[in-house]
Amino acid sequence: MLNKIGRNDLCWCGSQKKYKFCHEDFDKKIINFKMQGHIVPSRKIIKTKEQIDGIRESGKVNIAILDYISNKICVGMSTEEIDKLVHSKTIELGGIPATLGYEGYPKSSCTSINSQVCHGIPSELDKLKDGDIINVDISTIYKGYYSDSSRMFCIGEVSEEKKNLVKIAKECIEKGLEQVKPWRFLGDMGYAVHQYALKNGYSVVEEIGGHGVGLELHEDPWISYISKPKTEMLMIPGMIFTIEPMLNMGTSEVFLDQENEWTIYTADSMPSAQWEVTVLVTDDGYEILAY
Ligand code: MF3
Numbered sequence: 001m002l003n004k005i006g007r008n009d010l011c012w013c014g015s016q017k018k019y020k021f022c023h024e025d026f027d028k029k030i031i032n033f034k035m036q037g038h039i040v041p042s043r044k045i046i047k048t049k050e051q052i053d054g055i056r057e058s059g060k061v062n063i064a065i066l067d068y069i070s071n072k073i074c075v076g077m078s079t080e081e082i083d084k085l086v087h088s089k090t091i092e093l094g095g096i097p098a099t100l101g102y103e104g105y106p107k108s109s110c111t112s113i114n115s116q117v118c119h120g121i122p123s124e125l126d127k128l129k130d131g132d133i134i135n136v137d138i139s140t141i142y143k144g145y146y147s148d149s150s151r152m153f154c155i156g157e158v159s160e161e162k163k164n165l166v167k168i169a170k171e172c173i174e175k176g177l178e179q180v181k182p183w184r185f186l187g188d189m190g191y192a193v194h195q196y197a198l199k200n201g202y203s204v205v206e207e208i209g210g211h212g213v214g215l216e217l218h219e220d221p222w223i224s225y226i227s228k229p230k231t232e233m234l235m236i237p238g239m240i241f242t243i244e245p246m247l248n249m250g251t252s253e254v255f256l257d258q259e260n261e262w263t264i265y266t267a268d269s270m271p272s273a274q275w276e277v278t279v280l281v282t283d284d285g286y287e288i289l290a291y
């Protein structure tokens with residue numbers, strides 16, 4: 001926000017308009033929030049129209065892959081098979097799986113079953129059983145742009161208890177989305193998610209959060225789902241981030257798999273559920289770019 005642009009120079013956003021007719025007032029508004037002590041986004045976090053269009057296309061590929069998986073997933077399928085389907089579909093659609101090789105991660109998807117909270121690594125040994133709940137988390141690079149989303153699947157006959165956890169986790173996303181408006185705060189969003197989870201008797205994982213996404217898989221800001229209203233980063237049009245709270249049936253405490261150093265489990269082995277969307281802040285609310 002701080003580098004000097006003359007009022008008659010071209011705007012930083014690539015619109016080809018003069019700064020004074022484009023983002024000058026917008027930048028001033030942000031500086032005002034900053035002076036009041038709020039956390040405000042850096043310019044890299046605010047996407048240009050061209051970048052938004054690219055990330056939207058990437059999101060369409062991510063959605064298509066998850067749609068494809070939702071038609072195929074079934075009892076007896078191994079998580080390795082799911083991963084192979086994700087990989088081949090991503091390539092077929094002209095994308096690259098963003099997680100493959102990301103900080104050493106070995107697969108094209110994350111598949112987290114029951115008490116696995118997130119980052120379950122697909123394996124030949126993990127076969128879906130009747131009554132399992134599983135999160136399939138996919139991230140795509142398409143023409144250089146990143147998107148990220150995940151869905152839950154109920155395999156065969158799932159208990160009412162687990163089905164409700166899955167349902168409330170999804171509704172938490174809707175509660176969060178209702179708070180995504182420009183010039184409000186990420187803390188408003190996280191608070192709404194947390195309150196809804198608590199009201200339904202579930203806990204929310206504290207250590208793992210959402211993130212900015214688009215030019216990289218994980219960008220600033222880091223996003224909490226146990227935050228307080230009017231705290232955390234200001235939301236402004238052009239910001240793109242994920243909403244991906246993890247709801248636990250029991251304790252919010254989790255632990256990391258010491259062998260693979262990726263997979264997170266609930267401390268009490270109770271089930272966990274998570275849905276994830278990539279969302280854009282617009283001039284009057286939000287647009288979902290991937291789900
Ligand atoms: N889609 C995951 C997320 O929500 C990606 C995790 S990185 C991985 O952030 F390497 F574990 F896949």
Ligand code: CO
Pocket residue numbers: 148210211242244276
């Ligand atoms: Co994510």
